[in-house]
Amino acid sequence: MNSPDLAPTDATFGDLPLHQYLTYRLSRVQAKLNAQGARVLHEAVGLTLSQWRVIALVGAAGQTRLSVLAREAALDKGLLSRNVKSLIAQGLILARQDDIDHRIQHLSLSAEGKRVFERALPVTRMRQEWLRADLTEEEIRTFRTVLDKLEIASERLEF
Amino acid sequence: MNSPDLAPTDATFGDLPLHQYLTYRLSRVQAKLNAQGARVLHEAVGLTLSQWRVIALVGAAGQTRLSVLAREAALDKGLLSRNVKSLIAQGLILARQDDIDHRIQHLSLSAEGKRVFERALPVTRMRQEWLRADLTEEEIRTFRTVLDKLEIASERLEF
DNA sequence: TGAAACCAGTTGATTGGTCAACTAAAAATG
DNA sequence: CATTTTTAGTTGACCAATCAACTGGTTTCA
Numbered sequence A, B: 001m002n003s004p005d006l007a008p009t010d011a012t013f014g015d016l017p018l019h020q021y022l023t024y025r026l027s028r029v030q031a032k033l034n035a036q037g038a039r040v041l042h043e044a045v046g047l048t049l050s051q052w053r054v055i056a057l058v059g060a061a062g063q064t065r066l067s068v069l070a071r072e073a074a075l076d077k078g079l080l081s082r083n084v085k086s087l088i089a090q091g092l093i094l095a096r097q098d099d100i101d102h103r104i105q106h107l108s109l110s111a112e113g114k115r116v117f118e119r120a121l122p123v124t125r126m127r128q129e130w131l132r133a134d135l136t137e138e139e140i141r142t143f144r145t146v147l148d149k150l151e152i153a154s155e156r157l158e159f
Numbered sequence C: 001t002g003a004a005a006c007c008a009g010t011t012g013a014t015t016g017g018t019c020a021a022c023t024a025a026a027a028a029t030g
Numbered sequence D: 001c002a003t004t005t006t007t008a009g010t011t012g013a014c015c016a017a018t019c020a021a022c023t024g025g026t027t028t029c030a
Helices: A022-045 A049-061 A066-073 A077-089 A111-132 A137-155 B010-015 B022-045 B049-061 B066-073 B077-089 B111-133 B137-155
Strands: A093-097 A105-109 B093-097 B105-109
Touching (some): A022 B111, A022 B137, A049 A066, A049 A077, A049 A093, A049 A105, A049 A111, A066 A077, A105 A111, A111 B022, A137 B111, A137 B137, B022 B049, B049 B066, B049 B077, B049 B105, B066 B077, B066 B105
Antiparallel strands (some): A093 A105
16 A cells, blocks of 8 residues: 555546546447457457458348448448458458459458358357347347437537 | 349348447447547547547546556556656656655646646537437436446456 | 549558566565 | 565557558549
8 A cells, every 4th residue: 555645546436537428438348349259259260350340241241342341331441451352362252353343343252251151150149149148128229229329429520 | 152143232231230239330339439539639639539538537536547547447558658658748747756666656637738638528528418418318327237238248258 | 535523442651459578666475 | 584476667569440642443524
């Protein structure tokens, strides 16, 4: 127990402004979930989270394009481009150039990519179920509603 | 299967598996809120989000130490160390070494740091109010509950 | 046509964040 | 005491993410 001169330190942390901020709570929880998800995916199929996101998106779409993914999933297209590149290098994703519009690449899962997708899907589903296990239907519904509202609010520019 | 032409592309994005994952929704919303918060803080007081976090924590505590902040606020101490360093360089935070325990630095806001704190606080509070404006008390309460539960779930190691 | 605007995707610079190794100091233990 | 363990804080390596600039291709339209 050091702290020679008494300062209003630790005691006040409970009602720290930050702790009341939804955004702060959100970012902490999200960081932890992220770390957990990354670990699970790495152990199960050796993918990073962002790689998995791409695989999942492409896998679900069947065939799609980078710009569509970026728009629909609200991911940075630069990041996406790099991730796709590495997945192509790993042979998990196939890119085929469009015959007419030469800017466009059609993305799809390779056979290997599909296998990885099929292997990872149950793992991630399981995890989602685990995460929901402690939540009631009502809580999940409200949680989604709040997320929707926050997402809309986050797009307002005026503040 | 790999049907070349009638691929279920864009159309199916609405009920994409990822969209149902709480973690995915969470990370999207969080990213957007983050970007908004960063913009607001930058415009209002020229701080980054992580700098503001440190200022807010130190400002609320009055006087504190790096290790305490790291523990209480669950922030990485390496990151914290760098942030504090840059804030000291900017003259917003003062560090005073403990007379007895020479490992310890006591952190506090400088006069300038306090001014920034006082200037930023209403802005961030305002933003929080804006974000809550669309939410009922009930929704906020449930949202917090869910975050708490998810945080606990995110710390379980077994999956 | 041909110039301007636009779109798809890539790349580079920079920052944020995580993790682990490290230094220095203090505390605990025997 | 001397040695081991713990703690405070720094640093370096590394990856994820954001942003902006850029290339090359396509559309628009005067």
